[in-house]
Amino acid sequence: MTLKHAALADATLSPLWLDDPAAPATEPHLIGRRQADLLIVGGGFTGLWAAIIAKQRDPSREVVVIEAGKVAHGASGRPGGIVSTSVMHGLSNAERVFPDDMEMLERLGIENLDAWRATIEEFGIDADLEWGGEMTVAARPEDIEGLRHEQDLHRRHGHDAVWLDRDQVRAEVASPMFHAGIWSRDRTGTVHPAKLAWGLKAAAKSLGVAIHEHTPMERVEDLGSSLRITTHDGSVTAPRVLFATNAWAAGHPKIRSYVVTMRDRVIATEPLTEEQLSRIGWRNRQGIYDTRTQLNYMRLTRDNRIVYGGRIGYYYGDRTDPAGDRRIEVYDRLAGYFLQTFPQLDDLRFTHAWSGPIDMTTRLAVHFQPYYGGKGVYAGGYSGFGVTASRFGARMALEMLDDTGVPELQLGLARSLPRTIPREPLRWPGASITIRALDEVDSKGGWRRAWIRLIHAMGFPL
Template identity: 40%
Template sequence: MTSIDARIGAARRVPFWLDTPDRPAARPPLDADTSCELAVVGGGFSGLWAAVLAKEANPDRDVLLLEGGRLAWAATGRNGGFCAASLTHGHDNGVSRFGEAAQTELDRLGMRNLDQIEETVARYGIDCHFERTGEVDVATEDYQLPDPATVSDGDYLDREAVRAELDSPTFRGGVWDRDGVAMLDPARLAWGLADVAEQLGVRIVEHTPVRELRRTDAGIELRTDHGTVRAERVALATNVFPSLLRRLRLHCVPVYDHVLMTEPLTDQQLSAIGWRHRQGFGDSGNQFHYYRLTADNRILWGGYDAVYHYGRRMKPAYDDRPETYRKLAEHFDTTFPQLAGIGFSHRWGGAIDTCTRFCAFFGAAYDHRVAYALGYTGLGVGASRFGAQVMLDLLDGLDTERTRTPLVRTKPLPFPPEPFAFLGIEATRRSLAHADDHEGRRNLWLRALDRVGLGFDS
């Protein structure tokens, strides 16, 4: 059997979603000073949705989208392609932050948001392999099994039922949320949204990083390497990258996540594990894996390690982490012994924008001339559309059911400066791993975080 190192070494160091001849050519950068009514900074999901929604609401609005690199090159093009209804990184996390009544309303808004994503994909004919197959939260240890009588947000599956869906000797049971998660190709969704935006009249420039934002008497001025943009309003969709608003610099940290992609499964291999309904899967541990099938029946296998580098540093070298890939490959082989020795075609990693409440937060600055949304913590594929709509609401000064929620009206605590951020994050990471090894029991550090509203249990 081919060794794990050889299998990893053969994998291409590029996100699978971007490794295609269908990737569109980059649009030209800004070539002169210009002005607009709405400038959108960032060409990921948040920015693309903001541009599309702004033009759908007001076709005459002059919208310019500025992307510092390529459209979808960052988190938008390297995630797992799980498009979830949840706006709060799960119901329980939302309840712990906002209370049961508020979370019920947020669950409703999140499901409507997912419905609207599906409707937009269908209406514009965006070919992003959208499949609303749901997700199974699977228990790999007995202590992770929920009481079937308490399951209200999905179908409880016992050991036999969950293995009938996807056969792994590690599965003890699970809960299938049949309608709250869709699988899709994230890069194709982004490219499709960009095409739609341009059809609606949005101007898009790539390779145009915004270096500075400042207020003027007439509005907001954005300085780039290729010219200055004067805008009446600005939507900041930069997420994990250092914010142009310095007040936000301590509110998010970059945490690195990594992914392996297998070669396409043969019919025999697919038959050996089942997976007829093509759901997404996620483990119930604190250190969890997420996995799904692609349109050509590869298995995307990611997660588990969450790596923070001292000083909030972000470097391309951090995207590739051999020790994490080895761990992922070992766990894959344990989960699917039927597929022993299968090759990996791609490996990649990148930063997720994480805040202390583990779900997005929003706000406005400069008398509502600038709005922002960030801190999605890995669930931005779906929630970014909601966040884009919130930014537009804030810029237009609208009082909506979105802006009235505590999700929008409150903000998380900032992370402390270094070295305290690094020490706290490392203590949390080690404590979560310890809990996984001790039947979920939370130590003194995790209980203290729970008491001050900073705890997390995936």
């Protein structure tokens, strides 16, 4: 297959964020048997935050993290890195799923974000944080009404969310695709996700957490008062285990009934020159989401590259590292979306292209699956919105494991599960038709709209 967009031709097929000499050394893999008070399986944001919070609460607690690969090599080293306050994938989704709990969920989101920031500052983590805000833009005139509703929700919940009409949004960021926007300016912005994960890893180690990389969990045994997790060369026995394995449904076969492993694709440009930047403006450096059906997001990096993402895919059997995504052609359509958004940047080249696992659920936000009589909890399902919400997911999972009885454990979010999703062999054809519909609905309409309406009715808000 030939590339339509030559600007992609030299791109490296790996995440920009991980292509950094500051990447820390690997931790030794686990050899032999050990005990712990708390074992965390998975060294992404959820696992690292859980380790830090557990140690901050009780420094004497023995906390061990095992990670199949390296810290940040899962979703946490791959996202757009847009920082949001919501723990529910945005206010509209919170209203859709838990309308009666919105006020509390919003308060928890604000508390979470403030604690997220405070910990980053406390440990002096340099993660290129920028607080330029978060902007949602209407990519079609017919999306403006929905955006007005979103702004109303923001206002009702006390957010500093400014409405931008067509000229105002284009004065912020010059794109012929933008017809209106909401610019939410509180507690939102962008972060370098891998630097954050590496900083959290260092923070956890400084608190005494033992981290073992290249140590995949292979088996779980219920010993009655504890669980034994067996790895290739050892095992950990612990009374409490957090499965922070995101789209890898490790830990229990049932996890898959609620979580689909999607892929989400991202491309990054070379650094823009001052002259190239002047063609688009973007002086306030917001993280941006658009309302296209294949939702696109974009942000600037500290060295003024544009990171542009958002074209989902699915591989049979919920593959988490599909060879199919290590072909540059897969990113061609995304490069096309980029050029529709910024046609004035047709002289830019892309340096990196990558994809990452999305733990998609019908809730589109974190949920918790207790197993083994409550000794183990799976926390995941952020559905592509977990850069900050993962800290909340980690804390809530600890509240459950430690049975602390905090009031938020009474919320529907903690007490209920999302809807189940058909498994293979139905999952692949369902996902494939949906992705085809998503790819083409904006340009071709037709049966694709009816299909997407059906998927909505089944509880998937695409």
